[in-house]
Amino acid sequence: MGYGDVQMIDENGIRVDGRKAGDVRPISIELGVVPVADGSCRMTWGTNEVIVAVYGPMEAHPRKIQRQDRAVLDVRYNMAPFSTSDRIRPGFNRRSREISKVTSDALESVVLLELYPRSKIRVEIEIICAEAGTRCVGLTAASVALADAGIPMTDLVVSVASGKINGVVVCDLNKSEDNYGEADLPMGILPNSGELSFLQMDGDLSQEEFQEAWDYNMEAAMVIGGYCAEALKNGGYNL
């Protein structure tokens, strides 16, 4: 069987994990899981599990990183060595550096950094268990943890990835769909305004498929944004 021949969706549109094309994996959100942090969040999304801790705003050290007009957002995404079946070598690598950068850029568009000139907000994203779409879970959990820390934001950021498997566009890819699928479109969406804060694409999608994936992501982001808001108000959310 070739790389693209793995059957991941049947003729009734049911995926390997029993979901339909537009379904999102179960989500639960817990706040205040790191008592020493200013804000924290544990999010489970399917089999993914991530803990995010936010510290600050605090004095930015070393001084050369200080910005005179706004705060610096220092985001670190890290996968625990035991988070996947293949052991991950501890420490920063090229992938975690890239994801830290895109997460930071996505959050900068919503956090009111200009209120805290010359200071730093530290966001630590730790992936405990990885299935697929950890950058999406990390970004969503980071925005909830920032809100939990009382950092002023214009909106939350909810990230979802849709993609193509066996020629069908589906929402929220799981591990096998991510590995053997044809394309992947993660997006960071502001649920209240419907604006976009980040978009990446891996693989090829036609214009129609892109539109379909976009619509799935938008629809899912609005619903997940509601879960996040509810979690912030109630101290957690469990679907």
Place this chain on the structure above:
Amino acid sequence: MKGWSVARPDNMSGKGNAAGPHDSQQAPLLVAPGEDLGDSEGYEVGHGVIVMDGRLRATKQGQMKKDGKSVSILPSRTKYFPRPGDLVIGLVEGCTNNIWFVDIGAPFNAILPMSLGPAKMEFGGTRSVIDIGEAILCRVQEVEETHSSVVTMKGMGLRKIRSGTVEDIDPHLLGRLIGRQGKALRQLKEDTECRVVAAENGRIWIDGDFEGMLEVRNRLRKMTAEAKAATPGGVA
């Protein structure tokens, strides 16, 4: 839920509150960042609220408060932000020949110039008066536009903390600690026979005998735990 209104995914948009901010007279409305609070026309924007495209938007998680024409958010958790006149407890983090750098729990360290120090000293003698790592009771003198602040030790009761212990609580819990007209704090002092100084930055100086200090510390921790359990949003 205890009767708190919660936005559901289906009322996340501004459709349901197009007429203006919700009336918070009946029940405090819990909001999350980015939530639409209604039309901005005729309303003044308070803490935690901004105007975007003619609509009021929450920027913090907490309770929405409507006071006349002013709309603000009472945040569930927030960092201490210095204001001139605040009594604060600072920890000296560093010093030069004529300046101390003081951590007051704000986003940026404050400075204490030698001229505003507790005693007269020679240029270069800062460490002999207050050393790095020591705690001081001081007052915020000035907050600049860039948010760097200057503290002073010139004033009644401002001193270096030489005895007792300093405990931290979240700054928004100070109201709960002090109580109406200082009643709760007075009661705490009487019960434990300790000197308790609550600074605006959430640091509490406790001085007295060992048993009393332990009692105050336990009560502070209990209060934080209770506030956390009682506050919708889960954070104290």
